[in-house]
Amino acid sequence: MPSYTLTINNDQKVVEVDSDTPLLWVLRDELALTGTKFGCGKALCGACTVHFNGKAIRACTLAVSSAVGGEITTIEGLSGDALHPVQKAWIELDVPQCGYCQSGQIMTAAELLSTNPNPSDREIDQAMAGNICRCGTYGRIRSAIKLAAEKLKSE
Amino acid sequence: MKNTLDRRSFIKLSISASGALVAGLYFQSCNEIKTPAVEHVFSPLIKIDTDGWVTLVAKNPEIGQGIKTALPMILAEELGANWEKVRVVQADYDTAYADQWAGGSYAIILNWDEMRKAGAAVRQVLIEAASKKMNVPVSELSAKNSRVEHTSSNSSLAFEELIEEASKVQLPDEVEFKSIDSFEIVGKSIPQVDLEKLVRGETKFSLDTELPGMVYATVVKNPVFEGGVSSWDDTETRNINGVLDVIELDNKEYGGRLVDANSPNFVNGVGVIATSTWAALKGAEKLKVQWDNSATRRESQKEILERFQNQFRKTTIERKDGNIENARRRAADYVEAVYEVPYLAHVTMEPMNCTVDFRQDRCEVWAPTQNPEALQNGLIKLFGLQAEQIKIHMPRIGGGFGRRYYVDYAMDAAVLSKKMGKPVKLTWTREEDIKHDWYRSASMQQIAASLDVEGNVTGWRYVVANASRKTSLGREGNPAGTEIDEYDFPAGFVSNLQLEYGHVLSDVPLGQWRAVAQSANAFPVHSFLDELAAKYNMDPIDYFLRFLGPARMVPIVGDYELDLARLIEVINQVRALSNWDSPLPAGQGRGFAANKYSGTYIAEVVTVEMTGSEKVKILRVDAVVDCGIVVNRSGAKAQVEGGIIEGLCAALYGEITIKDGVAMQSNFHDYQWMRMGDAPPVNIEFVENKMPPRGLGEPPLPPAAPALANAIFAASGKRLRKLPLLKQL
Numbered sequence: 001m002p003s004y005t006l007t008i009n010n011d012q013k014v015v016e017v018d019s020d021t022p023l024l025w026v027l028r029d030e031l032a033l034t035g036t037k038f039g040c041g042k043a044l045c046g047a048c049t050v051h052f053n054g055k056a057i058r059a060c061t062l063a064v065s066s067a068v069g070g071e072i073t074t075i076e077g078l079s080g081d082a083l084h085p086v087q088k089a090w091i092e093l094d095v096p097q098c099g100y101c102q103s104g105q106i107m108t109a110a111e112l113l114s115t116n117p118n119p120s121d122r123e124i125d126q127a128m129a130g131n132i133c134r135c136g137t138y139g140r141i142r143s144a145i146k147l148a149a150e151k152l153k154s155e
Numbered sequence: 156m157k158n159t160l161d162r163r164s165f166i167k168l169s170i171s172a173s174g175a176l177v178a179g180l181y182f183q184s185c186n187e188i189k190t191p192a193v194e195h196v197f198s199p200l201i202k203i204d205t206d207g208w209v210t211l212v213a214k215n216p217e218i219g220q221g222i223k224t225a226l227p228m229i230l231a232e233e234l235g236a237n238w239e240k241v242r243v244v245q246a247d248y249d250t251a252y253a254d255q256w257a258g259g260s261y262a263i264i265l266n267w268d269e270m271r272k273a274g275a276a277v278r279q280v281l282i283e284a285a286s287k288k289m290n291v292p293v294s295e296l297s298a299k300n301s302r303v304e305h306t307s308s309n310s311s312l313a314f315e316e317l318i319e320e321a322s323k324v325q326l327p328d329e330v331e332f333k334s335i336d337s338f339e340i341v342g343k344s345i346p347q348v349d350l351e352k353l354v355r356g357e358t359k360f361s362l363d364t365e366l367p368g369m370v371y372a373t374v375v376k377n378p379v380f381e382g383g384v385s386s387w388d389d390t391e392t393r394n395i396n397g398v399l400d401v402i403e404l405d406n407k408e409y410g411g412r413l414v415d416a417n418s419p420n421f422v423n424g425v426g427v428i429a430t431s432t433w434a435a436l437k438g439a440e441k442l443k444v445q446w447d448n449s450a451t452r453r454e455s456q457k458e459i460l461e462r463f464q465n466q467f468r469k470t471t472i473e474r475k476d477g478n479i480e481n482a483r484r485r486a487a488d489y490v491e492a493v494y495e496v497p498y499l500a501h502v503t504m505e506p507m508n509c510t511v512d513f514r515q516d517r518c519e520v521w522a523p524t525q526n527p528e529a530l531q532n533g534l535i536k537l538f539g540l541q542a543e544q545i546k547i548h549m550p551r552i553g554g555g556f557g558r559r560y561y562v563d564y565a566m567d568a569a570v571l572s573k574k575m576g577k578p579v580k581l582t583w584t585r586e587e588d589i590k591h592d593w594y595r596s597a598s599m600q601q602i603a604a605s606l607d608v609e610g611n612v613t614g615w616r617y618v619v620a621n622a623s624r625k626t627s628l629g630r631e632g633n634p635a636g637t638e639i640d641e642y643d644f645p646a647g648f649v650s651n652l653q654l655e656y657g658h659v660l661s662d663v664p665l666g667q668w669r670a671v672a673q674s675a676n677a678f679p680v681h682s683f684l685d686e687l688a689a690k691y692n693m694d695p696i697d698y699f700l701r702f703l704g705p706a707r708m709v710p711i712v713g714d715y716e717l718d719l720a721r722l723i724e725v726i727n728q729v730r731a732l733s734n735w736d737s738p739l740p741a742g743q744g745r746g747f748a749a750n751k752y753s754g755t756y757i758a759e760v761v762t763v764e765m766t767g768s769e770k771v772k773i774l775r776v777d778a779v780v781d782c783g784i785v786v787n788r789s790g791a792k793a794q795v796e797g798g799i800i801e802g803l804c805a806a807l808y809g810e811i812t813i814k815d816g817v818a819m820q821s822n823f824h825d826y827q828w829m830r831m832g833d834a835p836p837v838n839i840e841f842v843e844n845k846m847p848p849r850g851l852g853e854p855p856l857p858p859a860a861p862a863l864a865n866a867i868f869a870a871s872g873k874r875l876r877k878l879p880l881l882k883q884l
Contacts, residue, residue: 042824142831
């Protein structure tokens, strides 16, 4: 099998997998980074959202061969010991229910705030449209994004 | 209040190897074992650790309903523990704990007293130990913040300082509960226990299980309900890098599909085993299977619904009060309407999966299950194992909603692990998940009311016709009480009332879905009452309140009563909260529905707008809830928010259609789920009282669909009697 060197959470990782292997399964099965979740396999639900060169993308449809050379950040690498403001806001508002989609929600929200520090409700709707929460935590997600925006301003 | 330690009289104390005081439970089946010294007959519930922390065991499966936080909160409250220094650990399946399942909104109802008793018993032991050490009477001591305090001397001892003395104390036969007014943990808004791990992506769900030597699997199932496998060509599959084996999953080899009515067996298909999930998925895609559909019914939606409707004429009477025929003869008016409700899938966010390590003499399972008992029973029946040979772990679960009451996917994984002789992690695709669900049954429903000149209901005939989960797939269950029930509203409110069920047999696999029958039946009943209000030009809430009559205890069945004062209170409060009586701009409308479910009273108002670019925009939802004592305010609100969003979402989009015995939907593009932009703000208020806490997982869901349909009527004059609503607009 071919070998690929990936930059994940500021770390170089070498994996031997088929070229068409989606980044999702490289993260989960090869690197034990299981915070990125499998939900649909077709980029329809957002549970597998990671950052690729700072953009929120769906890891279930990005082949490993296309991920080489990019900076990949997963939920595990979003923050160090100190939490990212989005994670802090998520904790303050006790957002998750089952929690399975929340890595993806947080990664999408973090990217939104990195490009738009003060999103309107409509902008939040658009940015988050690709992330399904089956439990219906949307209200708390919206509030948490606004709270995180406040936190980012004061940081 | 004195409470006898009846069912939990087998609570025992011991000191663990690490020196902690452990209060736990005996296996009920091991009553003959007198000394709880052996780990395996002793199931911990409370551990007073030597480091100043208290470890509490969360015994029920956590599917997102917050039970992993709520039950330990009750334990900690009665124990007098400092919540800031409480560790919560998830239990494995263990019959000693009892009622270790997630369903029917029952966990709080069933465990409230039991958790209080266990916490109180250990508190009393600690207080008695402190009394000996401090040489003061028990009556002068109290437990708080993980310390036993003697207020008058301003002295106290930490729980961990009492471990040795406490281990010599006899557990009490009776315990005294704390007064509800003195609660310091229950009733607060407590962040869920796994919160930081969840937002860091560190929580291990079942699908995140990793075992040494583990291989990966997926399955290809016959898309036709109840079909079989004829033959297959796996040449291309085996050419995929990493594919290890291709194994048939034939339920006939394991007792057939109905090995157990409560834990039906797996669907026929083929499993692909590989060194990675991706190789298994690719291998599955390359598999060419000839299906055997000779014994299948190949049913289709249209024909199924026609059969349902035909059954309106061949019903069994589930409840008969007074005489509806007489009521009709004397009526000033008679109104009837027919409603249609679709099949629904569960689409839990975490797809079906299970990891099994099946060895010669034991079977160890990591499963996202709401029903570990059914899983154990399934393994016993399929493989002839003894319960002692089975170990079931219950990692956090990515959503349940009733789907994980069934254990078919776990049986898949067990067969594959046994055949491979290795630990196997099985992952179903989303497509398999949607095509092989245990669907909420579709139904045709008819309601007819006799009315007097003022529009008062004098007779009510309500017919539900569908296939029942109790008899789907040829299960020999009794459908009575599952699809329509003698308890169902408005039973008890109309003196001439008949509830009837038209039963149809079908091969569509049916199961529990959040709020089960009420997820379907609340829509016709509460839409119809709204229709009557409109017919008599009355405000819908005024009409409903008149229909209910004055506050009283309303006998429903036997001792079961509905406390109408509580229902009226939530209705009056939601009227105020939603500004019900204030005018709205043209094109907007409000709809209302209220019910009692699982002991909880809830009233909801949905406000919509129908003039914008979207067919219907839900502007807001207001809900007032009386569930008795609110155990965890944050978790309770989350359940109400989630139940309402799910109810609205199902009402707007939810529909599985069936053609030639196949579910036509396959993933989130054709089985729509609500997304951020469609989700309205939900304003929730709880009625504050000291009644015992009741369920919250399901009660918020049923009123959402009728409240939405009624709002659409108020905004547009369109009366929609068929779900999903968006298809009708």
